[in-house]
Amino acid sequence: MPGMFSELAKLDNWSQWSIAPMAIVFAGAVATTLIAGFVKDSTRRSFIGQISIFCLAIAAAVNYVQWTGGWQDPGRLVWAGSMTLDYLTMLMNFVFIGCAILAILISLNTISELGIEYGEFYPLILFATGGMMCMVQATDLLMIFIGLEVMSIPLYIMCGMRRSQDRSAESSLKYFILGALAAGFLLYGVALTYGATGVTSLHGIQRWTMENGGLAANPLLTAGLALILAGFAFKIALAPFHMWTPDVYEGAPTFVTAFMSAAVKAAGFVTLFRILVTGFFQNGYTASLVGWGEIIAILAVLTMTIGNFSALVTKNVKRMLAWSSVAHAGYAAVGLAAAPAAGADGVGGVLFYVIGYALTSFVSFGVVAAFEKQNGGLSQVEDYRGLGYSQPFYAFAMTVAMFALAGIPPTVGFLGKWYVFKAAVEANITWLAVIGVLNSLVSVYYYLRVVVAMYLESPEEQAEQEPIKSSALWLAVLISTVLTIGVGLFPKKPLGAVEKSVSPMFVKK
Amino acid sequence: MGDLINQILNLPKDLPLGGGGSGGGLFRIGLAHYIALSAILFSVGALGVMIRRNVITVLMSVELMLNAVNVAFIAFNRFGTGIHTQNSHGQIFAFFVMAVAAAEAAVGLAIIINVFRLRETVNVDELDVLKH
Numbered sequence: 032m033p034g035m036f037s038e039l040a041k042l043d044n045w046s047q048w049s050i051a052p053m054a055i056v057f058a059g060a061v062a063t064t065l066i067a068g069f070v071k072d073s074t075r076r077s078f079i080g081q082i083s084i085f086c087l088a089i090a091a092a093v094n095y096v097q098w099t100g101g102w103q104d105p106g107r108l109v110w111a112g113s114m115t116l117d118y119l120t121m122l123m124n125f126v127f128i129g130c131a132i133l134a135i136l137i138s139l140n141t142i143s144e145l146g147i148e149y150g151e152f153y154p155l156i157l158f159a160t161g162g163m164m165c166m167v168q169a170t171d172l173l174m175i176f177i178g179l180e181v182m183s184i185p186l187y188i189m190c191g192m193r194r195s196q197d198r199s200a201e202s203s204l205k206y207f208i209l210g211a212l213a214a215g216f217l218l219y220g221v222a223l224t225y226g227a228t229g230v231t232s233l234h235g236i237q238r239w240t241m242e243n244g245g246l247a248a249n250p251l252l253t254a255g256l257a258l259i260l261a262g263f264a265f266k267i268a269l270a271p272f273h274m275w276t277p278d279v280y281e282g283a284p285t286f287v288t289a290f291m292s293a294a295v296k297a298a299g300f301v302t303l304f305r306i307l308v309t310g311f312f313q314n315g316y317t318a319s320l321v322g323w324g325e326i327i328a329i330l331a332v333l334t335m336t337i338g339n340f341s342a343l344v345t346k347n348v349k350r351m352l353a354w355s356s357v358a359h360a361g362y363a364a365v366g367l368a369a370a371p372a373a374g375a376d377g378v379g380g381v382l383f384y385v386i387g388y389a390l391t392s393f394v395s396f397g398v399v400a401a402f403e404k405q406n407g408g409l410s411q412v413e414d415y416r417g418l419g420y421s422q423p424f425y426a427f428a429m430t431v432a433m434f435a436l437a438g439i440p441p442t443v444g445f446l447g448k449w450y451v452f453k454a455a456v457e458a459n460i461t462w463l464a465v466i467g468v469l470n471s472l473v474s475v476y477y478y479l480r481v482v483v484a485m486y487l488e489s490p491e492e493q494a495e496q497e498p499i500k501s502s503a504l505w506l507a508v509l510i511s512t513v514l515t516i517g518v519g520l521f522p523k524k525p526l527g528a529v530e531k532s533v534s535p536m537f538v539k540k
Numbered sequence: 541m542g543d544l545i546n547q548i549l550n551l552p553k554d555l556p557l558g559g560g561g562s563g564g565g566l567f568r569i570g571l572a573h574y575i576a577l578s579a580i581l582f583s584v585g586a587l588g589v590m591i592r593r594n595v596i597t598v599l600m601s602v603e604l605m606l607n608a609v610n611v612a613f614i615a616f617n618r619f620g621t622g623i624h625t626q627n628s629h630g631q632i633f634a635f636f637v638m639a640v641a642a643a644e645a646a647v648g649l650a651i652i653i654n655v656f657r658l659r660e661t662v663n664v665d666e667l668d669v670l671k672h
Contacts, residue, residue, distance in 0.1 A: 173633055180640045184647050191651055197669045200655045204667065207651050208598055211644055212589050215605035218637060219582055222609050225630055226575070226616035229623030239623075278670040 046109040049116040051097070052090040052124050053164040059086025060157035067150025076150045077142075080135050083153040087128045087135075087160070094124045106535050112232050113171035119382075119532040123167045123301055126386055130294035131160040133393045133507045137286040140501035141404050145284055147192040155185040156290065163298040170309065172221045172231040175302055179217070179266070182298065183210050186291060190283040202282025209265060209275040217262025223255030233310035240311065256311055256323065263306075267299035269364060270333040273357045277341070280353030285403060288349070289396035292356045293389035300363055300385045304378050308370065308536050328368035328463050334361030335470040342477050347410050351477060352395055355436055358474060359388050365467050366451035372458035379533045380450035383526065387435070387443035387518065393511035394432035397504065398425045405499050412484050419486035422499060426485045428512045433478040435515050438471045442519040574615030581608035595652050595662040599645065606641045610634040 063079050063086075070076055098121045106117040134156060142152065159182050166178030187210060191203025225231055227249050228239040243249065264272040280288045307323055338358030345351040366380035402425065406414070419426040435444030448471060455464040499505075518525050581604055588601025617630025624630065656662055 201667050203651050204655050207648050211602040218609040222612040231629050282670050
């Protein structure tokens with residue numbers, strides 16, 4: 032043991048400082064777990080939610096200090112080479128903290144209607160957030176795996192938080208089984224990669240690959256990469272590994288669905304491209320017979336098409352949004368498929384797309400949560416008739432979300448699609464961009480159907496609708512709606528941040 | 541058989557094979573045998589997840605997959621060539637896999653118990669309210 036402590040003593044201050052935001056989130060998770068055990072009065076449990084938001088705000092502040100220059104040496108490996116703190120990590124920390132705060136805001140007003148006033152919800156969402164932060168910060172497959180599991184296990188529980196409801200319990204069971212299967216595939220891929228290269232760090236894998244003649248020279252490494260890809264395809268719902276998505280998203284409490292479709296998807300995509308670009312990207316090498324770009328292009332086509340055509344025939348709004356989430360994973364994967372040729376433009380497109388999608392999905396699922404709260408489980412498209420007049424604010428937010436999801440300017444959804452399709456054209460896979468645009472056209476139909484129902488159709492019985500009273504939910508929808516339009520109108524700063532995050536990955540060393 | 545698997549896996553013929561002994565060929569237990577065992581265990585586990593209907597059996601199959609991963613890690617660490625022998629990443633990874641498998645099993649069993657309380661079945665074919 033003395034050996035271990037002397038190793039730890041050698042860690043410089045930079046190493047410890049580098050994981051400060053993640054450490055604060057985990058500390059908050061442990062603290063709220065303890066506090067939740069002592070708050071017996073269920074009406075006072077929202078207090079724990081406020082503490083969680085406070086912890087997340089502190090983590091965001093520390094992250095801001097690091098972003099603006101507190102961290103002098105971005106991209107340096109820390110913690111014995113298993114972590115890094117680059118601009119990508121810091122940007123994603125902002126995204127995850129923001130997603131967690133929005134999800135908690137939505138939950139504060141709706142959690143009691145769902146009958147899940149357990150104080151445990153807030154620590155769980157903090158643990159999941161910390162896991163995501165660990166996952167994107169890691170540069171070693173071991174740390175990536177641990178982060179992935181720390182993210183996933185709380186999510187299995189959160190999906191099943193409505194214990195007394197069949198749908199919620201089933202949703203968590205399905206997510207658990209398929210998540211565990213995905214973890215198995217991912218791990219076997221890591222084991223084969225380790226067998227081929229002898230290391231688990233991404234930089235070590237890249238060094239080995241470049242010294243030993245590329246992927247194709249080694250079937251073991253190729254099989255490892257394929258299994259890692261399959262594992263992540265499960266997590267980010269790329270076809271043909273998407274089957275769980277509609278069931279899980281529909282059955283989970285709506286604020287958990289919003290958190291999953293925003294933050295988990297972003298974390299999965301960012302980690303996947305960090306693995307592919309840092310570990311398996313061969314600068315200037317074309318030794319590989321089938322590059323991962325081609326495989327992801329095929330998955331992207333399948334995912335977009337299956338997602339959009341399934342959403343077309345779905346009447347239930349929450350399930351329709353779940354299928355649309357599958358389709359959006361496909362659009363983001365277009366940028367990933369372009370990354371080997373288009374470089375930073377492709378990966379930057381993916382990053383901008385998933386951040387934009389995270390904002391939009393908080394608008395759409397936030398509005399679904401608000402209508403559910405009002406009408407106790409209103410879900411079909413027909414139930415949205417006339418809401419444009421009885422609930423003007425939420426109907427407007429839903430319209431913005433639908434426009435953004437369909438990719439209509441001036442929303443962030445349009446810009447995201449623009450950048451990923453532009454990257455595909457730059458990478459000479461124009462056919463993929465064409466399929467993507469055709470898919471977007473198909474999707475306009477089912478998004479606008481909701482808008483038409485809200486504004487142009489009148490409900491059969493004219494029930495007097497009270498305005499929805501819930502300040503935190505209103506705030507969450509307002510923030511995400513303003514950002515959805517705002518980033519679409521003034522994209523310069525966010526794009527600068529995205530560019531700053533991804534361009535160092537493509538510097539030839 | 542060992543040589544055949546070595547050929548398939550494209551591993552060098554002169555791998556330091558364990559077991560010592562004077563036996564040859566098939567009975568000289570080495571990396572190839574362990575990797576074959578691990579691949580078989582993993583396939584059995586993956587098939588079990590896909591075709592078995594009882595959720596408890598599915599959970600056991602998942603554990604089988606994770607343990608196949610452990611066998612592969614330890615075998616690569618013990619018998620691998622090159623850099624494998626200079627580090628113990630594989631063995632450390634196996635410890636983490638065990639810890640995570642335990643956490644997953646705990647949460648998974650809790651979820652299964654909850655589903656059983658509500659539906660009085662653990663057959664995945666009968667758990668289909670979300671399809672309707």
